[in-house]
Amino acid sequence: MRFVSFSSGSCGNCSLLLGLHSGIMIDAGVSIRRIKKELESLHLGYADISAILVTHDHGDHIRSLGSFCKRLAVPVWTTQVLNDALLRHPFTRDWIGPCKQNLTPGVWNPVTEDFDVQYFVVPHDATQCVGYAIRSGEELFVLMTDMGHTTPEALQWASLATTVVVESNYDMDMLLGGDYPQELKNRISHGIGHLSNDACAEAIAAFLHPGLKNLFLCHLSGNNNTPELAYASARAALMAAGVDPGTINLRVLKRGIASPLLVL
Numbered sequence: 001m002r003f004v005s006f007s008s009g010s011c012g013n014c015s016l017l018l019g020l021h022s023g024i025m026i027d028a029g030v031s032i033r034r035i036k037k038e039l040e041s042l043h044l045g046y047a048d049i050s051a052i053l054v055t056h057d058h059g060d061h062i063r064s065l066g067s068f069c070k071r072l073a074v075p076v077w078t079t080q081v082l083n084d085a086l087l088r089h090p091f092t093r094d095w096i097g098p099c100k101q102n103l104t105p106g107v108w109n110p111v112t113e114d115f116d117v118q119y120f121v122v123p124h125d126a127t128q129c130v131g132y133a134i135r136s137g138e139e140l141f142v143l144m145t146d147m148g149h150t151t152p153e154a155l156q157w158a159s160l161a162t163t164v165v166v167e168s169n170y171d172m173d174m175l176l177g178g179d180y181p182q183e184l185k186n187r188i189s190h191g192i193g194h195l196s197n198d199a200c201a202e203a204i205a206a207f208l209h210p211g212l213k214n215l216f217l218c219h220l221s222g223n224n225n226t227p228e229l230a231y232a233s234a235r236a237a238l239m240a241a242g243v244d245p246g247t248i249n250l251r252v253l254k255r256g257i258a259s260p261l262l263v264l
């Protein structure tokens with residue numbers, strides 16, 4: 001299994017998980033032109049996108065979904081609730097119809113030749129927001145982002161995963177001391193917004209298990225966090241749990257910048 005994050009955060013979210021024969025793009029918050037260039041730089045192309053998964057209906061996750069549907073006509077998998085919302089959303093309503101596929105809850109959905117997918121709902125101020133558990137052979141990739149707080153189900157999935165991508169959105173001191181209006185500070189921090197570095201560290205302590213190989217921090221705020229703070233917080237959580245941080249591939253996924261193609 002290989003993974004590349006093209007961008008992560010409110011500036012746009014889009015990543016690609018590659019198996020031997022197929023690939024799944026997760027969210028489409030980056031322009032299709034940029035994705036084409038990024039794919040070419042990795043000697044990949046549109047043909048490597050076999051399906052698209054959508055986490056929720058916020059612009060930073062679906063801004064370009066209509067373009068991908070129009071250009072690639074690949075299946076777009078998400079929950080029925082989110083597909084219904086995408087049928088009404090101005091970014092997607094003209095193009096989603098022929099592409100949309102509903103995931104069945106509670107079972108492994110065979111989304112591509114290589115990947116089976118289950119979803120779990122996470123708390124966030126969208127129509128609905130879901131995390132994903134994606135299975136291929138012995139590997140289990142779990143992504144949970146835009147999550148006001150963790151849930152037992154999300155932690156349970158992460159505790160089985162070989163790779164976890166988890167939100168580490170903001171540093172509480174930077175958020176409280178920053179110049180966001182109080183209403184926006186509340187929106188971010190009051191349970192249905194985003195996960196702080198501290199809450200992410202607590203989550204790591206809860207889901208950490210010997211089979212975890214890769215831990216990627218995503219959706220960092222540009223105003224209320226730094227990659228260094230998020231990384232240090234997660235590293236401290238690993239060390240506090242008695243894990244040698246050198247044994248887990250800990251990485252921050254950058255805003256607006258592609259990661260290398262990572263072998264998981």
Ligand SMILES: [Zn+2]
Nearest residue numbers: 010058060146
């Ligand atoms: Zn987002």
Ligand SMILES: [Zn+2]
Nearest residue numbers: 058124126146
């Ligand atoms: Zn969101």
